[in-house]
Structure formats: C-alpha cells, structure tokens
Amino acid sequence: MDYRKFTEEDFEFLRNLVGKERASRGESNLNIHSHDESFHAGYFPDVVVWPLETEEVSKIVAYANERRIPVTPWGVGTSLEGNPLPTRGGIVLDFERMDKILAIRAEDFQVDVQAGVKYQDLNKALRWNGVFFAPDPGANATIGGMIGNNASGVRTVKYGGTRDNVAKLTVVLANGRIIRPGNFAQKSSSGYDLVHLIIGSEGTLGIVTEATLRLAGIPDQFSAAVATFPSVEAATQTVYDIMAAGLGPAALELLDISTVKVINKEAEGNLKEAPTLFMEFTGTSDLALAEDVKFAESICADNGCTGFVSGVGPDERNQLWEKRHMAYEYIKRSNPGLDFMILDTAVPLSKYPEMVDFAVKTIERHGIKGYAFGHAGDGNLHLVIAGDFSDAAFCKKRDEANHEIVSHAISLGGTATGEHGVGIGKKKFMPLEHGESLELMREIKKVMDPNGILNPGKMIDLE
C-alpha cells in the first residue's frame, strides 16, 4: 500500500481537533510508542494522539483514511509480538485516557468500559460486587489490547479467553463510521457475529473504543497445589490426565526446571527445583474441593510425582501466581545483557506432551538457551529463547528453532499463537496455518479497510 507522508498540516488538524496537550510529536513520546515488550525492531510513529471519546477516534480515523495515513491503536505496550508497533509510521492512538468504567452491571454479570481500562484496575473496582473479568494475561494490559489480541492467561482453562467474555463492542471502522455490534443478552442468533470477527483482529479491521465484558462470580473457595516431577514428560502427561479426567481446574501451569530455578533465584523462592505444575481448584464447598485435590494428587502420583504440596493458604497462593506471572520478567532479570524471544503455540490437549518434548529437544539440538512454561491446561506452551540478538549466527539458530517449533505445533493441528497474537512475528506462519482461509481473511480486510490504514504490517498484507 502507498501511504502519504505525515505533514505539518496533518499535525495542525489533530492539534485543532483534540487540543495541543493531546497530540505530540515529542521525541520521548514517539520513542515510548516505538516498541512493545517483544524483541521486534522499533518503528516510530509520526505523532501520538490521546483520544478521550469514540467520536474523536472516528474523526481522526476518517481524516487519516482520506489522506492515506496509517493509524495504529495502542493500549499500554505489554504485547509480545510487536502487535501495536507503527510499522509504517503515521498516527498512534494511545488509549491511556479512555480509561473509564462506564457502568458496572453486576446484576447482568456485565460491565461497560472504555478500551483504555486496564484489566487489573477493572478487577479491583469490581471486587466489591463479587464479580471479576476472568481473562488474565499477567501484564496489566488494557481491555482494548486484550480484545485486539484475544488475550488469555492462567484462568482461561476454566473461564475461556477474551473472545469468550465479550458481549458488545463499540468499533470505529476505517472510514470513521461507528458501529456497536453485539447486545446485552446472554445469547443471540441474530445477524453475523461481528463481535467475534473484531476480537483478535489486532486493530486491523476496526478500532475498539468501548466494550461490554461478561463477568464471572468470584469463587467462594479455592485450593492451590504445587506438584513436582522427575521429568517434563511426566509433568505434561499429568496435565493431560488431569484434563481428561474432567477435573476442571481453575488453573494448570507448567514450569520447566530452568524456569523454577530462575524464580527461586529472582524471587527468593524455595520451590523444589524440578519440572513443576502449579494448579488451582475452585468451588462452592470445602468438601468438594478437597475431593478434587485428592483426585489430582492421585493422578500426579500415578505419573511418578516426587512432591505434592496442597492446602496452600491465600497469601501463599497469591505469591505463587505472582511468581508465575513474573516468570518472563525473572528470566530477563537473571540473564542481564541477553535478548529474548518468547514463543507461544497451542496444540490439542493430547499432543501437549509431544509438543513440549519436541520444543525442548529442538532448542537443545540447536544448542541455545531456553525456558519452557505455559498454560498447560489449554495446551499452550511458552518457550523463551535467550541469547545475543546482535550475533547473526545465534539469530540463525534461533530463527530455525522458532520455525521448526511453530511449524510442528501447526502440523499437530494446533496454532502459531495461543494468546500473544500474530503481530509482526507470526505473520510468516499464516499461510501454513490458514491455507485457503487466508485469502478470505484478506478479502474481509480489503472490504473493511480498503486503503490499509489500520495497523499496517500486521496479521495480513493487502498486497
């Protein structure tokens, strides 16, 4: 696509529209919006704008569309595949100031929010109502970013991902038109499912400005447990057995021995240094929970479990999840001077043991350093590759390993990305994963964004 160069006249238009303090070409602002949490090379926007409401977004996008200026939405930059990087410059719309909770409707298990609300802040505001928004990517992402990415996390095994927990959206289309697909009912068979089409489209089909989220009741009781195993194979087999038994854990996380060691080192943990499963069960009765944990323990034992600590109290449980959420951060901290690529694939449950084994052996074969962990109950594997990314020989090995692992996940009937999205890094796998479907995706992109102004360079190329 051809884009027009961003001009002083464009900047004037934006400053007149939103006011001087909400449109900036300052170097530090451009810099902050040039990179996310991924290793991908930076791209600088021409301008950053902080909208306050949907109508402003609509006017900006309509203007940009007429003038062929790229527009890329920005949440808080916690993404891991370069998803919000302005690869072709232009306007970055930062949703920081659209952070209002518009209406808590706990009686309908719903909340209306602006796209810039962060999910951890949202859950703090909701807790006195006894409800919460379940998808939890770990980093304090915005709801808009989570919707763009179809983010998920440790609780997805029980509650589903973002896609499963959105009822209605407000979306600004490429021509500036505002649509509000979805409704507030529990279910509907009316019309085409535009809500699901937009979720996970990473701002390439439209820009989400508001959303109605579905909420879950905060469980009365929970019980966390930590199990250790003689091998990763034994741990992943246990994951499969627990899920196949229908135990329905609220979380089921795998950490390989390297990840456990890093957590011990960086967080003064005293975890046993072995392949480990973190798990949690929730329910309405103590007794039923105890039964679940006992059942899980017996499955662990059948797989040669070398340690099983249950009955973890609230504080310790919160620390456990904090450690899990921080794993990637700890890996970074304990490897000063290195760079990091985080892989994210998901496979059918029955293939999870094979997938993890393949991934671990692949990086071993290439002789590179890696950490394996992930939302095992979903068949979701994360693998962090650490190294010096200015070393071309290392990068070659890294890219080969990445290619082999992601391709293997797809060949097992899985997906190139379980939750981090396509962004820049996974675009090359789209033909392999989607085959003939990719052409239809491109046609839909073309009809919804004919000038390709929405988050260009991501997901799909128009030409």
Next chain:
Amino acid sequence: MDYRKFTEEDFEFLRNLVGKERASRGESNLNIHSHDESFHAGYFPDVVVWPLETEEVSKIVAYANERRIPVTPWGVGTSLEGNPLPTRGGIVLDFERMDKILAIRAEDFQVDVQAGVKYQDLNKALRWNGVFFAPDPGANATIGGMIGNNASGVRTVKYGGTRDNVAKLTVVLANGRIIRPGNFAQKSSSGYDLVHLIIGSEGTLGIVTEATLRLAGIPDQFSAAVATFPSVEAATQTVYDIMAAGLGPAALELLDISTVKVINKEAEGNLKEAPTLFMEFTGTSDLALAEDVKFAESICADNGCTGFVSGVGPDERNQLWEKRHMAYEYIKRSNPGLDFMILDTAVPLSKYPEMVDFAVKTIERHGIKGYAFGHAGDGNLHLVIAGDFSDAAFCKKRDEANHEIVSHAISLGGTATGEHGVGIGKKKFMPLEHGESLELMREIKKVMDPNGILNPGKMIDLE
C-alpha cells in the same frame, strides 16, 4: 438479485455429477423441502440434491454460482423461522446422507462430523466415551443446521450455545472454494475468526459440510427440581435471583400456567398447575449438589414458592426434560385446527421478569391466545401464539403483538432471536437491532457471495 431459471440442462448436470438417485425433481421431494416447522408460507425448490462429500458440494455450488442459481442448505427441517426455505427456488442441498461421525477424539474433548449428523444420534454414539455435545435445541436437528442457526437449548445456561462449542469447520464458499478455518487447539489468537463468522450465518456466507465440535464430560451427578409459584412474576424473579447468586444451574426453564396445563393434558402429567420452574444442577459430589439444591430452594421460598419437589430420580428427570422438549408439540396437539407462531427473544438477565410480564400482557391486550415458556436462565423467552392464520383480523393482532414484543426485547438491550435465528421471520427487525452494523454485515455478504446465490431471502438482502 436476478437469478436464472433452473433448466433441464442444469438438472442433467446435477444428475451426471451425483447420479440419478441423488438428484430429484419429484413432487413429494420438492414438497418436503418447501416448509420447515414454522408457520411461514412454503417455497418450492427446483431440485433436491443429496451430496455425499465436500467436493461434491463444492462442484455444485461453483456451477450454481456461475449460472446464478440459488443454493439453500437443508438439515432436517426442524427450524422455526423458515431458515432453510428456498425462497427463490433453485437447488436445495439436503445433508441427510452426509451423516458420518468421522472421528471421535474424546482425549481432546472433540469430535469430527459431517454436517448431516443429528445431534441426538451423535450423543448416543458418544456416550460410551463419557462425553457429549452439550447444545440441545430439543428437536433432533443436524449439526449443520445447528451451526447455521447458532442453535442452543436447555443446557446452554451452563455449556453455552453451538457458537461456544465449535473448534473448526469445513466450508464451501459461494465460488466453490473450500476453506477449513479453525484448528484443534483449545485456544488461538491467529488470524480472523472465520469460524464464528460462519456460525449463525444460516448458510448465507458459505455452506458448512464438516465440523469439529467441542465436547463436555458427562457429569457424574445431577439433581433436578420442580418449583411452582403464585405468579409468573414470582417465578421470573426467582430465575434472576438464582442466576445472580452464582448457583450455576445446568438448566433453568420457565413454563407458564397454560403450558403446564397442556403438558398435563397431552402427556398425562401431574404437574401442579401454576407458573413453574424446572431446574437441574450437576456436579462431582452428592454433597455439593445437595447444598446447591438447598440454596435454590431457599431462594424459591423467598419468592413465595408454593411447591418445591427435589430429589427427582433419573427416570423422572428424563421424563421431565422430555416434557419440556415436547412443550411446543403438545401445544400444537391440544389446539387442533389452529396455526402457531413461536416467538423467540432474549434479554439481559435483570430484564427477564419485565420482559415476560410485557409479553404476557401484550398478548392479553390484543386478546389472543398464547403460551409462555423458555430457557429462563439465559434470559430467553419463547411465546407461542395460537390462532387461525387464515383470519386476516387475527393476523393483524398477531403481527402487532409480535412487533411490540420483539421491539421491546431489543429496547431492553436484548435480541430479536435468542436461538431460532433470523430466517424469514426476523429479517424485518435487523435494522432496529443492528443499526449501523447491518451495513457492514451486508458488505461482508457481498464480498463472500457477490451473486447472492447462498440461501437468498434470509438474514440480509443484498439490494
């Protein structure tokens, strides 16, 4: 749209392609495929074809697209809004013979099926694996029909509708191209969600020939209960209170007094003749279940419940659900000579009491006979209007009542159809419900089916 008249040459092409016994212009075959279970006027196809595989469907659709012949997919005709009626004639593709279960992958909680498999037959085949496909529209619909309609039913309150339980599809597009969107993983953030776009599109965007369905474990324990109330208001308030308490029933159904009377009459039931809730709870422990039922009973008592029968055994429980599933049939049987329109709306949970009250009062005001029941736990209301549809004065009242009730559901933030789909009957409400979104739906229809050959006259008109 302009369609070409179906010719002898077209018939010859189809007979050469599939063989003489699988393409018919016989009067009885055309007649069978001219009406579903709704009151909508019949439309006759020019030919009925029974494909055996995806490639055949692809060839037929490609041929029809080149020649501008309408193609309408047909499951088993149990739909309630005229969804598969060939309004513009042409080819009906009857999926009766594409009824193979391709692979049961219980280890991944998935099954691969052809679109013509009926869900009750599927669940019979699955039961020895301890798993089942949860959405249950009652009538023995095909999976293809359920996907077309995003069908749901009594268990949707716990397990979601069809949309929530499909992993992957095989779809023939209007130009004959075959796509296979989705994958076998538990979750994915890769590409646009074509699976959800197709589900609920009633064959107007593509024809589903195969599907991978998500399965649930058959619960170990269940407990059904029947509660009666002094008024519909008390019953619907109880529905809301049970859901708001987070009790998570596996079913929660409302029946008004007229519906209960009909069940007693037609099925020799001995239900107390009062507004009634059927409910069911499932779990892994007897004890936890008993707690749930006790809690539900106390909520019923708070709303002035006049009878609460719990501890219903397996046989009686199955009879209960059979009666609920047969309610519409019983209403028909007990009103010989009359015609029936079944309304289907859904509203946010907190508006359910108001919605039911409005619906009942509206038909009273118009002086017409009606029966109210529905999947109350979803906020889903069915209202059967019975009368003589050859009487123009009656039809005027019926249509006015229908218009008022559906419009009211939309004004409460609900939807024109909770589960029966748009078909012919709800098309007129699409602008009111979807507003600006409708234009985008039309653009997507246009790009996916430029000649409008796929199930014309449904959902959206191209011009």
